[in-house]
Each structure stands twice: as C-alpha cells, then as structure tokens.
Amino acid sequence: MNASDTDDASPRLWLEDLAPGRTFRFGDYPVTREEVIEFASRYDPQPYHIDDAAAAANPVFGRICASGMHTMAMAHSLQMRGFGQVGIHPIAGAGMDELRVLRPVFPGDTLHIEIEITETRPLRSREDRGLLSYLTSVVNQDGVVVMTYRSTLFMDRRPAQA
C-alpha cells in the first residue's frame, strides 16, 4: 500500500523516517464517569472502579478512578488515531515493557500522550520490515504524568522505489 492509496492526512512514514529522539503529542481524551464504570465492569470489576462507597473507603483513591487497563486503552486509542494522522501505519504490535502506574486517573480528567521514539531496528529475518520502539507518557490536564510505558511494534521499511 502506498501513501497515495490512503485517505490519511499525511504522507506515509517508514521505519527510516522515525529517528530516535523524535517526539509526538496526541490528544485529548476526556475521561467520563460512564466510560470508566462501563470498562471496569467488564474488564476490571474492582469496587474502587465501579462503586462510589467502596471507592471512598479505599485508602489510596478516595473516589472512583479508572482501571489502569482502561488508562492504557485510552492512551492506545490516542496513539493509534494520532499515528494514522501523522502517517505511521504499524503492521502489528510486538510488546510492551516497563509499564508504570504513577497516579490515579479520575472521571473529569483529560488525557493526552507524549511519545518519544527510542530505537529503530531492521529485522534480520525480513529485510522489508523492522521494529520501532518508543516511550509513551500519559499526561493529565494538570501536566501530571499518570502512566509511562515502552512499546515495540513491527513497521515496514522504506521500499527501494519509494
């Protein structure tokens, strides 16, 4: 698929276009009470994610907060939509490392993500593909980093004719 085949806003970026140190900011994602409770009810049904009284009794949170898994999902949504807008089209995810839950996320917060490219590496097994690694920080409306993690995904290398 060439960039001209797509409806994306930007020309397609290949692995070679993403030098370590390059940064992106994608956002914003408004965190709603309804979505926090809906997500947690299905995937992380802890009382402090879905029940006001239980959350008030929790010594860490004090009120309903988002599941960490939900925060990851919201950040991933920002990332994938943002990647599409700047012309990054991953083949598939490979893994994540060093995910740290730093601060709670509450309904009413607004999140954005800051991504820094950390490494690009051609695959030995497939010369047309490589691995892209980057560090993601999830940041709330007060500029507080609530979560960080490192990701690696498979990307196409620039074709010889491109």
Add this chain to the structure above:
Amino acid sequence: MNASDTDDASPRLWLEDLAPGRTFRFGDYPVTREEVIEFASRYDPQPYHIDDAAAAANPVFGRICASGMHTMAMAHSLQMRGFGQVGIHPIAGAGMDELRVLRPVFPGDTLHIEIEITETRPLRSREDRGLLSYLTSVVNQDGVVVMTYRSTLFMDRRPAQA
C-alpha cells in the same frame, strides 16, 4: 476488612500466603466477533481489527483478529474475577513488564490464563503492605500461548491478629 466481611468464596489471602512458584488457572473467556470489533473500534481502530477485507489483505493475520490491548483486557478480566474467587484482593496495580504478543487471537477462540507467583516483597515505606509479582500466560483453546506478561501489584500483608 476480614474475610468474614466479604461474600467471596474463599478466605482472604495475604501477601504471605502467596509463595513464589504457586500457580493459578483462571478461565474461560470466549472471544466474540462482536466484542473484538466493538473494543477495537473504540481503542484500537486498525483496519485488521474491524474490517474483513482489510484483515484479509494483512500479511500477518489474514482475518479479523483481536487488538492486543483487548487480549490484555480479557486476560485482566479473567485475572480479577479469578483473584476474587481465590481470595486475592489487590490494593492497586503497580506495573507490568515484558509483555509479548506471541500469536494472534481470533473471534471464536476461547482464552484462559495461567499465573505463576514469582516474587513477594514487603514495602519499606509501609509495613502493612507489600508487592506481589507474577507471570501471566494467556492461552487459547489449542493450548497455544498467545501472550505473556509480568505484573506487580500492591497487596496487604497479614495483620498481626489475623
């Protein structure tokens, strides 16, 4: 909160009850086409997660497959419900490491998880709490491990009178 205060099936387990090497199996989670598309549409809108024709054209998958983030969420659902059933009640998640996406997950698959406790560590800052670390393998109906990751969460230590 004592075990007698809860409706759980099992007595509460404290950090000291979870020796490294102990294992748990929790499942099963049926992966439906509807949920795969619904989750991906919101959090990971890649064509190969939501569109049959695009998925058929993808060189890795060939048909619609679940978002890796969705696989994590389904595994987390199994874990949290399973933990409740065996009496494990985390205070909060702390982080994840070494998440590896090994094989695709397709609608029609049935997932379970296998957890092995790897480490317990008292907190220096709070003598009533500690950190529990474990390795999770997400396994499909054919016994194929589709994803692995390490998790750490905060847990209560056994009170002196318990």
